[in-house]
Amino acid sequence: MIHTPRPGLVVPGGAAASALDTDAIRKDFPILQRVLHDGKPLVYLDSAATSQKPRQVLDAVNAYYEQHNANVHRGVHTLAEEATALYEGARDKVASFVNAPSRDEVIFTKNASESLNLVANMLGWADEPYRVDADSEIVITEMEHHSNIVPWQLLSQRTGAKLKWFGLTDDGRLDLSNIDEIITEKTKVVSFVLVSNILGTINPVEAIVRRAQDVGALVVIDASQAAPHMPLDVQALEADFVAFTGHKMLAPTGIGVLWGRQELLEDLPPFLGGGEMIETVSMSSSTYAPAPHKFEAGTPPISQAIGLGAAIDYLSAIGMENIAAHEKEIVEYAVRRLQEVPDLKIIGPDTAEDRGAAISFTLGDIHPHDVGQVLDEQGIAVRVGHHCARPVCLRYGIPATTRASFYLYSTEAEVDALIDGLHTVRAFFG
């Protein structure tokens, strides 16, 4: 019933210099064998947008549908019990993956965006002391993904709360110099990204959390670009909520996670109402189930949670430390080689220090759309645009960037292909 992953072998004692056996790993990902137009093999450098999926995850989902599919909870028949055990088993896996003190703190959502909206809405409808109202301030940063901007804008519009944010330094880091003016006694919530999807920056959690705790503000961390790439420990982060999304970490689309501190989940009001999230319903009023169910209205993403569980098994068998080491190596190599390309400018930190596996850049005045298109002709998939972080583009006065992003299956040979591709782009528009 439970699938043990057979992921690419980890080179024993693998140091940073060769942390992963990417040859073996790549064999687990059917799509990486794909050949594009003109016989060009796929070079997939868009994992920050979404990751590819290993066979083991697809197998787990198929096995669920072919043998155990049923609606979860409330069923006494065999399939319903099996489906419930698999679904709740996935919750256990997520809880241990992020080192949650309790499995009941893990809420399944449809994606990170829903997780973040869930928090914003809970705080809008909460009682004191959590309630965000016209006297409150909400703090975010200028490098947030739109999914961690718009929910707070909506909350601010609907409650009258003031929205504030940390600006950015020229080298793509948070400007915390005015932290005491940004986070004040009025601040009810501070929400920020752990690893930026556009700049690649890894943010200094501790400094922000310390200040937020001093003023009694809740801390929400958007770990969408962290959970897939490095060990994540919600207790060490000392956050109140942590959001991430399955499809960027080998799991299917349609599954996200919100981890939240138990006492908060108990105190905060529900968001979506419906089946599964209730304790008892009469026509005039209802009471709600304890968390996490209180926040999971309707038939949950059952097979997607099971797929996420299988993805976590796969990642854990390889080891998040090893994955992080592998990516660091690739990023170091990529940062160095990219800077050899004339007119190329990295937007974000231009070293591998405190940065994740996404690198944005501009190439002279060739528009990123054109860069991406000509790279695609060579089989190289990169993302172009504002990467759902338009304020960052505004900040640096650029319309868009080209972004290459890496994952456990990425290789130096793929970086080389990218560099060659960029030379072709320059020749074409030169």
Added chain:
Amino acid sequence: MIHTPRPGLVVPGGAAASALDTDAIRKDFPILQRVLHDGKPLVYLDSAATSQKPRQVLDAVNAYYEQHNANVHRGVHTLAEEATALYEGARDKVASFVNAPSRDEVIFTKNASESLNLVANMLGWADEPYRVDADSEIVITEMEHHSNIVPWQLLSQRTGAKLKWFGLTDDGRLDLSNIDEIITEKTKVVSFVLVSNILGTINPVEAIVRRAQDVGALVVIDASQAAPHMPLDVQALEADFVAFTGHKMLAPTGIGVLWGRQELLEDLPPFLGGGEMIETVSMSSSTYAPAPHKFEAGTPPISQAIGLGAAIDYLSAIGMENIAAHEKEIVEYAVRRLQEVPDLKIIGPDTAEDRGAAISFTLGDIHPHDVGQVLDEQGIAVRVGHHCARPVCLRYGIPATTRASFYLYSTEAEVDALIDGLHTVRAFFG
């Protein structure tokens, strides 16, 4: 790239008496070959909770992940274009399946519960004339699924609007005798279920819609138990919103649909904020994309929408008319045979007239949990409990029911197995 379904052959000119070739259809559903404890073959009579999935749907999802997986929209690379075409192609399929005037009226959600919450929230934040406020009335019915009760209770608590509802007659139908008192000039929205998941009742849409239109109220129809089983035509229904859920109609979990009239979708405010749903974002404010994207924040359920598209292909190839005819035949047979079981009482209409494929009943004073458990020992999967419609149980003074529900793969032999099983239950607790 697009998978043509090879569903069970339809007997040519199939009349109601033999509308479907269930032998052929059952071969498409791997799980129906499953054997449970003691070598008992699975008799799956719980399709109202969730349907099983044909190979064709699983194949479409696997093909997506093995060949085309990428995040949709905003990508210029080949995979992103293919994924976008498949995802948006699924929207086209849904639009034509429900006869929507425009594909832009089809919003993908995670399930029917989210669809219904989306409407309730839009109306709470809307401007006049749609805004639900303390002077407004909201109308539902006593036979709603919790997912069409709790969102309106929350809206009523949060706005001060008054929640009203239609009661039920003793034979499990809506009591519309006081329709003019229930739906009044103050009514802003009327939301009701097309086919009850607990009683099986098919409701008289026209009478309700007519009155709602007279007073200028919006009409929301919960078609979760209708879309899988009969032709659905949103234009003929004359509703403003129609919600349903993929997992009950052969599609994966994690996908729901909200259809809404275009001008309403244009006028109403967004619900979840984030990537994909915006037009342009700056730190201080944002503008939103046109519908449907305005209501689809974050990475959408891409593979799930594609799975739903494949499910619709499968259903359409068989023909919704044929499916309805087949189910009607099974229901007629089941209603008759169930009434042969001593002490068995059907909760809901006790004929096949205007009823769907779910039949609830009580069996003397044997608790449904015990009925379900003993049936499970014989390989028969039914659902027991309040079926997320507790007010119906309260109305009829029962703690719970046992529910058998049918679908295109159900057979009369399975009904026979159920009847035999019920006799065993009686003998056991007699």
Added chain:
Amino acid sequence: MKMDSMYQEIILDHYKHPHGKGLRDGDAEVHHVNPTCGDEITLRVRLDGSTVADISYDSQGCSISQASASVLNDLLVGKQIGEAQQVQEAFLELMQSKGQSEGDEELLEDAIAFAGVSKYPARVKCALLSWMAWKDATAQALAETPVRESA
């Protein structure tokens, strides 16, 4: 049949002929619901010093929840509170054993018949309903000891 392991004779007996059913005077009353299946119980505890003088209840639900309330009454009435709590904990442990434990017969007596139920996650809550209600009511009775007349 596999179900024989769930529906032991003893369970069916208690179900058909419940012991101590009905509401009588008590020091504390609680109402517990199993939202998954609608099983409900109103339960009262009467203490006499440190003795469980009576456990009375009104309940509706499946054979498992009914039988378990009856067994609860059988086992705990007349015991010292400390002993009764020990039995309650042993029963809780048995129910959470997922079929891995047979139960301590000396402590649990008839209640070991529920060992089979522990294999069925959806039914464990039914078996525990009355026991959790008793635990809750006892805690209340001990905390407040307000004598409560029957309604």
Added chain:
Amino acid sequence: MKMDSMYQEIILDHYKHPHGKGLRDGDAEVHHVNPTCGDEITLRVRLDGSTVADISYDSQGCSISQASASVLNDLLVGKQIGEAQQVQEAFLELMQSKGQSEGDEELLEDAIAFAGVSKYPARVKCALLSWMAWKDATAQALAETPVRESA
């Protein structure tokens, strides 16, 4: 290379040497954005009776959107509004043809070079940006005909 069909010489020429770029006096001004990629255009239309007297624009974006604005200027300035609208409709049709149409060379002239772009859904919007802006600005100019001085 497949991309040759998108990046025709003509397109690259217009991109590198855009015609009529810059903002001049107009009767109506619009600002259009392609949210998918951030391409932006500010476009003004000046009418002289029923003649398109000038189309001036300030834009940033990819080669396709830049070249398409330049071709728009080339083709429409000097035409009667009715004729210009015909060209605009033909261009829209070509771009929506998903690579199935070659375009009417007599009507579209240089603009048929964009036929290849129609195969790339993500780029069609780039090609259409200036044309939709022109359509919008012209409608405004015709509706109000308020003379607007350059800012």
